[in-house]
Amino acid sequence: MEKLALLSVSDKRGLVDFATALVKQFGYRLLSTGGTAKLLAEKGLPVTEVSQHTGFPEIMEGRVKTLHPKIHGGLLCRRDKADHLAQAATNDIALIDLVVVNLYPFEQTVAKPHVEFEEAIENIDIGGPSMLRSAAKNHESVTVVCDPADYASVIAAFAAPAELGALRRRLALKVFQRTGAYDTAIAAYLQSEADGPDLAALSGFPDKLSLSYGKAQTLRYGENPHQQAALYGTFHEHFQQLQGKELSYNNILDITAATYLIGEFERPTVAILKHTNPCGVASADTLEEAWEQAFATDRQAPFGGIIIVNQTLGGGLAKTIAEIFTEVIIAPRFSDEALAIFGKKKNLRLMVAKEGIGPDSLQEVRSVIGGVLLQDRDKILGNPREFKVVTKRQPTAEEWAGMLFGWKIGKHVKSNSIVYCRGERTLGVGAGQMARVDSSRIAVWKAGEAGLDLRGSVVASEALFPFADGLIAAAEAGATCAIQPGGSVRDEEVIKAADDRGLAMVFTGIRHFKH
Secondary structure, three states, X not given: OOEEEEEEOOOOOOHHHHHHHHHHHHOEEEEEOHHHHHHHHHOOOOEEEHHHHHOOOOEOOOOEOOOOHHHHHHHHOOOOOHHHHHHHHHOOOOOOOEEEEOOOOHHHHHHOOOOOHHHHHHOXXXXXXXXXXXHHHOXXXXXXXXXXXXXXXXXXXXXXXXXXXXHHHHHHHHHHHHHHHHHHHHHHHHHHHOOOOOOHHHOOOOOOOOOOOOEXXXXXXXXXXXXXXXXXXXXXXXXXXXXXXXXXXXXXXXHHHHHHHHOOOOOOEEEEEEOOEEEEEEEOOOHHHHHHHHHHHOOOOOOOEEEEEOOOEOHHHHHHHOOOOEEEEEEOOEOHHHHHHHOOOOOOEEXXXXXXXXXXXXXXXXXXXXXXXXXXXXXXXXXXXXXXXXOOOOOOHHHHHHHHHHHHHHOOOOOOOEEEEEOOEEEEEEOOOOOHHHHHHHHHHHHHHOOOOOOOOEEEEOOOOOOHHHHHHHHHHOOOEEEEOOOOOOHHHHHHHHHHOOOEEEEOOOOOOOO
């Protein structure tokens, strides 16, 4: 019996060689449409247009060409059911044994800057997904290919038919993954384009959340060696790894945290992180100066940590950084001298932020039991002109500068957090304690270990002081000013404690919990 293969693709990579093998090695007759049929014919392959096969012309600018019983009957007919085969014969429906379809490039179309809505809509494929789904449903009898990367596997299986059944099932799974992702992309685009009162409910948080990411990398393990893990999505479109070991699960989390943190700053800035928490941050006239001040905050924690800078990392700083063990270094660019220096450390991961530092992400997704949480990313720092001085003493200009710097850092430290700063540098960081006063004590202790004097420093708290004890601890350590959201039922007690000790204190009205 004649074997039919229907080929209709937008991505024509490898198609001619694949089709040639189908015809010459395995005796297939080819059906095709439009540009695909033209290409095959130009290459000397015998091909029948779908419109000739169905006896019905392509209409409506090609919107309707494969949506026909002779196509879908040929795909969906059960070869093990006599009545299916009889109905196919009665209606002159030839069985189709192989479908090769990839879809209109909708995702690439809507990714183009300023794409017109009409162009996006015209790139929604209808016939392609329909053929793929029909063939995938009947994969016991039909081989379906939606990815040129699978051509070689199909040819190999045709040559060794015992392998064909298992391959067909894998390819069917791939089809439904692809069509599901395709529909998700369309829904996401339409949601992003929604406007007007009737569509307002679609923006931001849809009633039905669909997430679809392609696997980018299988990771060696997750947070711990006994946990399996993989990376999905477009992480590698934002970063290029120049050298070093394969990224780990924890590396990727750290890189993300570091990138969001450094994105807060415009002046030359260095940030050192460990387990997603900053342990030293500074801005200065040069990266070299910023490094000295950031590293001075804590000379122990950076061991095995993450370093990120927001300007080209040159050879001078590279020599200094190379003296300590570091897991990952991130920069928008590395000088040739820096690359030569770091190249001697083969395991050191160097990452270039392809689009500069601080790629935007509108929402964050976190898994919970039975589902996910979706929230806007915390990008707001607030307008300092709207911050409220709540104490009798006004902050000095120097204290204001320190507070605003510390406010940026505290936003990126796990709650409960306390950050001590002077000017544009950290002096001590306390992160993730159950009681805020303990975070303050840790920050004071770390500053003491580093030999840093907290007298005249400012203290930043990402959330309110629930009691006066945290503020009192800061005052006793030498802080002269504090910045916090405010909003505690004991605000008056905290303000009084500040006034009693001559501290200036600012309420921002904005909280930055980070769990």
